[in-house]
Amino acid sequence: MMNLVKTKGHIVLCVLVGLLISEAYSETVEEELAYVKLRLHFMKNLYKKLCNQYSEVAANCSAPAVRCSECPEGWFQVGDQCFILRSDKMDWANSQKNCTESGGHLAILTNREELDAVERENKRIGNAVFKDYWIGLTDIENEGHWKWVDNSTLKVAFWDTQNKEPDNNLSGGQEGEDCVVVDSTTETWFDVPCSFMYPRICQMDATPFE
Numbered sequence: 001m002m003n004l005v006k007t008k009g010h011i012v013l014c015v016l017v018g019l020l021i022s023e024a025y026s027e028t029v030e031e032e033l034a035y036v037k038l039r040l041h042f043m044k045n046l047y048k049k050l051c052n053q054y055s056e057v058a059a060n061c062s063a064p065a066v067r068c069s070e071c072p073e074g075w076f077q078v079g080d081q082c083f084i085l086r087s088d089k090m091d092w093a094n095s096q097k098n099c100t101e102s103g104g105h106l107a108i109l110t111n112r113e114e115l116d117a118v119e120r121e122n123k124r125i126g127n128a129v130f131k132d133y134w135i136g137l138t139d140i141e142n143e144g145h146w147k148w149v150d151n152s153t154l155k156v157a158f159w160d161t162q163n164k165e166p167d168n169n170l171s172g173g174q175e176g177e178d179c180v181v182v183d184s185t186t187e188t189w190f191d192v193p194c195s196f197m198y199p200r201i202c203q204m205d206a207t208p209f210e
Contacts, residue, residue, distance in 0.1 A: 070206040072103075078117045080206045083107060085121055087130055087199045092179040095134045095200040096149060104204030106136030107182075108148045110156055115187040118201060122184040134200040135189070137180040143168065146180075158182075159189050166191035 057063065071082035082104070090098060096106045109115055122131065136149035146154040146166075159165045160183065168176045168191060177191035181198050192198075 076117060076121050077206055078114050082204050082206050084202050085133060086202060089197040089199055091197060092134055092194040099202035102202055104202045105149045106134055107201035107203040108136050108150060109182060115158060119184050119187055130199045131185050132181045132183055132198055134198045135180055135182050138178055140178040140194060158187065165189065
């Protein structure tokens with residue numbers, strides 16, 4: 001009987017020791033994991049900074065390019081946004097649908113930096129045939145009330161004021177001109193009928209380093 005008690009006591013003791021060791025090991029692994037995660041975050045930020053610095057220098061000395069982008073292959077990045085110029089022509093509605101199917105939407109160009117990038121990209125791809133592209137701006141719901149495809153109201157505009165745009169010219173049909181294209185060379189906008197056929201600029205959020 002005494003031996004049975006001792007055996008049970010040994011078993012209980014072994015189990016307790018095992019649990020303590022397991023708990024200590026678990027804490028050690030969690031601490032190590034937290035440390036590695038912190039180091040990984042630091043290294044990603046450092047890589048991104050160095051990569052961007054390299055790209056700036058490389059552009060001025062004919063060094064081979066490296067891809068620092070957080071965008072899909074073929075897209076270019078401006079800030080935290082990705083853009084791509086698609087050269088096949090569609091009407092405005094189908095252009096928006098196509099961009100959505102690609103995981104984005106027609107471009108929402110809100111600053112000069114984005115317009116400059118579009119102009120550079122059009123030159124880079126050698127697209128001398130096309131210079132006008134659909135963007136995600138329309139007043140089809142309420143004439144004169146321009147809204148982006150994300151339903152936000154237009155705040156900063158880049159209309160071609162020299163040609164008095166937008167002018168809602170009725171020469172293209174009774175529906176007027178309710179959709180917008182950007183002239184990538186002058187970096188200005190003008191309104192046209194939504195049924196016209198143009199290439200397009202798609203946009204999506206850049207994928208952040210995690």
